[in-house]
Amino acid sequence: MLLTLLATTAIGLVLLRSLFAAVMLTGMYSLLTASLFVLLDAVDVAFTEAAVGAGITTVLMLGTLSLLRVMPEHTEPRHGRLLPLAVVCLTGAALVYATFDMPRFGDPQAPAQQHVAPRYIEQSAAEVGLPNIVTSVLASYRGYDTLGEVAVIFTAGIGVMLLLGARRKE
Amino acid sequence: MRRSPIVKEMSDLLIPAIVLFGLYVQFHGDFGPGGGFQAGVIVAAGVILYALVYGLPRTQRLLPPNAVRILTSLGLLLYAGVGFATIILGSEYLNYDALHADKIRAQHIGIILIEFGVGTTVAAVMISFFYAFAGRGRS
Numbered sequence: 001m002l003l004t005l006l007a008t009t010a011i012g013l014v015l016l017r018s019l020f021a022a023v024m025l026t027g028m029y030s031l032l033t034a035s036l037f038v039l040l041d042a043v044d045v046a047f048t049e050a051a052v053g054a055g056i057t058t059v060l061m062l063g064t065l066s067l068l069r070v071m072p073e074h075t076e077p078r079h080g081r082l083l084p085l086a087v088v089c090l091t092g093a094a095l096v097y098a099t100f101d102m103p104r105f106g107d108p109q110a111p112a113q114q115h116v117a118p119r120y121i122e123q124s125a126a127e128v129g130l131p132n133i134v135t136s137v138l139a140s141y142r143g144y145d146t147l148g149e150v151a152v153i154f155t156a157g158i159g160v161m162l163l164l165g166a167r168r169k170e
Numbered sequence: 171m172r173r174s175p176i177v178k179e180m181s182d183l184l185i186p187a188i189v190l191f192g193l194y195v196q197f198h199g200d201f202g203p204g205g206g207f208q209a210g211v212i213v214a215a216g217v218i219l220y221a222l223v224y225g226l227p228r229t230q231r232l233l234p235p236n237a238v239r240i241l242t243s244l245g246l247l248l249y250a251g252v253g254f255a256t257i258i259l260g261s262e263y264l265n266y267d268a269l270h271a272d273k274i275r276a277q278h279i280g281i282i283l284i285e286f287g288v289g290t291t292v293a294a295v296m297i298s299f300f301y302a303f304a305g306r307g308r309s
Contacts, residue, residue, distance in 0.1 A: 043203035044203050044204065044205065044208065047195065047203060047204060047208040047212075048207055048208050048211060051208065051211035051212050051214075051215050052211050052296075055211070055215045055218075056211060056214060056215055056218065056296055056299070056300070059218055059222070059300065060299060060300065060303055063300070063303035063304055064303060067303070067306060127273075127277070128274070128277045128281075129274035129277060129278070130200045130201065130277070130278075130281070131200075131201050131202075132199065132200055132201060132202060132203065134203070134205075135199055135200050135205050135281065135285075136281075138205065139205070139280075139281040139284055139285055140266065140277055140280070140281060143253075143264040143284065144263075144264065146249075146284070146288065147249055147250065147253070147264070147284075149207075150245065150246050150249055150287065150288050150291050150292075151246060153291060153292055153295050154242060154243065154245075154246045154291055154295065156295065157242050157291075157294070157295035157298055157299070158242075160298065160299055160302050161239065161298055161302060163302075164302035164303065164305075164306055
């Protein structure tokens with residue numbers, strides 16, 4: 001049901017010509033994805049998706065739209081429609097083919113579940129003592145990675161400030 | 171900027187709840203779902219909603235762009251600083267065990283501190299994104 005809604009939103013996005021409606025639909029798409037994450041029990045990811053994808057990104061996209069004084073005109077593509085269609089079909093077929101090698105969803109024998117995951121699940125209560133294993137992994141076991149992520153966000157912020165923010169003083 | 175009374179009243183109702191929920195997600199992230207990233211974007215969403223309803227100048231009077239800029243780096247500094255503090259206390263970088271005699275307590279202190287750093291930087295960066303985009307249209 002949710003996947004049907006997702007697919008419908010995506011098809012609607014492709015067909016729409018109005019940028020404003022397209023931005024609203026991407027927001028909807030994010031909200032649906034967030035619900036999907038909740039169904040998959042990934043509540044932490046769902047939080048982020050709902051707040052960033054559906055909330056802040058939509059506002060930023062609308063802000064960008066309002067900055068564009070002239071709406072970009074729709075131009076006909078130089079090549080025919082067959083080439084993009086072929087590229088999309090080939091990529092899609094390759095991805096579907098790759099999924100045959102993937103372990104079944106939730107398979108405890110999957111390689112991803114065999115490496116450090118058992119240690120986190122069995123020992124984190126004794127070693128870190130937090131009920132939320134996600135937080136234990138992010139903030140304690142993988143503290144370096146999270147520091148790197150914060151540094152990435154910081155750098156992105158600096159980049160936007162340099163490109164857009166500092167113009168006022170000129 | 172014309173604002174509809176419905177939008178204004180609803181936002182007045184929602185903004186405190188959003189920010190409070192953000193703080194809850196921030197400090198309860200160890201026990202329930204959530205953490206610094208989520209809390210940061212939720213608080214930022216609250217501030218952005220305020221700016222959408224009450225306008226950018228009023229928001230920037232309450233939360234000056236310079237303060238946001240400083241907060242951006244303070245969060246990262248707090249995170250990295252915890253790492254250096256653990257070195258000084260005689261352990262590896264970001265190994266929280268040195269922060270308290272009881273290891274579980276030490277982990278708690280370390281995680282709460284770095285999550286607070288994450289939340290500060292994320293919220294400040296998101297708000298400064300909004301300031302940068304919204305401020306450009308006016309100049």
